Amino acid sequence: MEHNTRMRYLDQKQLILNELAEAKKLPERLSGTRIKSETVNEPQTTGSTESPGTGYRSFRSDCDSDVSGNSYEKRKLVPTWTEQVHVCEKTGLQGPIADGYSWRKYGQKDIRGSKHPRGYYRCAHKTAHGCLAMKQVQRSDEVTSIFNVTYRGKHTCFQAAHLVPNKPDQHYAKRLKKSQATIINFQSGCHVKTENSGTTQTLLRSPSTPIPCIEKESNNNIFSSMVPDNQYSMDSLFSCPYLLAPATSESSSFSPCRVQDLKTSDYDICEHTSTVTSAFDSSADVYFDFGYFDGLSF
DNA sequence: CAGATTTGACCGCG
DNA sequence: CGCGGTCAAATCTG
Numbered sequence: 001m002e003h004n005t006r007m008r009y010l011d012q013k014q015l016i017l018n019e020l021a022e023a024k025k026l027p028e029r030l031s032g033t034r035i036k037s038e039t040v041n042e043p044q045t046t047g048s049t050e051s052p053g054t055g056y057r058s059f060r061s062d063c064d065s066d067v068s069g070n071s072y073e074k075r076k077l078v079p080t081w082t083e084q085v086h087v088c089e090k091t092g093l094q095g096p097i098a099d100g101y102s103w104r105k106y107g108q109k110d111i112r113g114s115k116h117p118r119g120y121y122r123c124a125h126k127t128a129h130g131c132l133a134m135k136q137v138q139r140s141d142e143v144t145s146i147f148n149v150t151y152r153g154k155h156t157c158f159q160a161a162h163l164v165p166n167k168p169d170q171h172y173a174k175r176l177k178k179s180q181a182t183i184i185n186f187q188s189g190c191h192v193k194t195e196n197s198g199t200t201q202t203l204l205r206s207p208s209t210p211i212p213c214i215e216k217e218s219n220n221n222i223f224s225s226m227v228p229d230n231q232y233s234m235d236s237l238f239s240c241p242y243l244l245a246p247a248t249s250e251s252s253s254f255s256p257c258r259v260q261d262l263k264t265s266d267y268d269i270c271e272h273t274s275t276v277t278s279a280f281d282s283s284a285d286v287y288f289d290f291g292y293f294d295g296l297s298f
Numbered sequence: 299c300a301g302a303t304t305t306g307a308c309c310g311c312g
Numbered sequence: 313c314g315c316g317g318t319c320a321a322a323t324c325t326g
Contacts, residue, residue: 105303107318120317124302136317 078153085147101155115141123157131157
């Protein structure tokens with residue numbers, strides 16, 4: 001794609017995403033996998049959403065020089081909101097739900113009364129940029145295909161300033177390509193349920209374009225390491241041309257290939273991601289039905 | 299070997 | 313004292 005074309009492309013995309021973000025009051029960038037912005041807890045704080053020093057600091061830390069007073073109270077003041085991410089049970093798609101940011105897992109905890117453990121993530125650039133954004137990911141007990149993602153704090157790292165086109169972290173992209181990433185070729189089964197129309201449409205993608213998807217066995221740990229937490233997971237499912245068509249009952253067919261086989265550049269993948277995402281109504285629910293692949297559920 | 303994840307231990311709140 | 317949240321050493325991965 002030529003530079004000028006790309007720039008127009010990005011500007012247009014930025015515009016659309018801004019509108020969608022405003023419409024949904026999403027505090028952060030939109031992701032095609034986000035199906036619902038459930039709650040937004042914006043405490044009555046000092047006005048600014050967050051600044052270094054107001055975010056959570058370790059209880060145990062003895063060097064909270066910039067956090068005077070009760071750190072726990074401070075933590076409660078950090079903006080918190082929850083999103084629900086729907087992932088088809090059959091997909092077995094593992095790891096932190098894609099939202100365009102790079103996260104680093106720092107803990108996992110079994111929660112009393114919950115069937116599934118809760119994964120704790122913080123911004124991967126916490127050390128380098130002091131970004132205090134964190135999130136918690138927990139699978140819903142009632143609907144196992146739904147993940148409750150609780151965000152705490154906003155990104156103050158460079159990612160926040162480059163949400164779109166949101167070029168993926170090169171390091172993670174490199175890692176992913178070396179990982180056991182697998183591309184599944186789903187010609188059908190990607191459903192977009194729009195709340196407004198109440199109808200279900202099936203996304204048909206170009207048969208020639210493979211879809212990157214993550215495959216990682218991790219002892220049933222749904223919150224395991226699967227990095228990057230960006231377009232390469234769920235968002236990447238949008239990273240190819242689609243055609244909107246009425247839902248059909250076609251059976252899914254899969255033809256796995258390695259991620260290295262991808263001809264589309266990382267950058268283009270991201271662009272497709274946001275573009276396709278923004279093509280839908282802001283209130284659209286997105287579902288994926290991948291079926292099974294080679295004995296492993298996706 | 300560097301960086302990421304795992305997991306048991308620890309901490310503070312309620 | 314139980315629980316949620318975090319730390320950090322051990323382990324894993326590329």
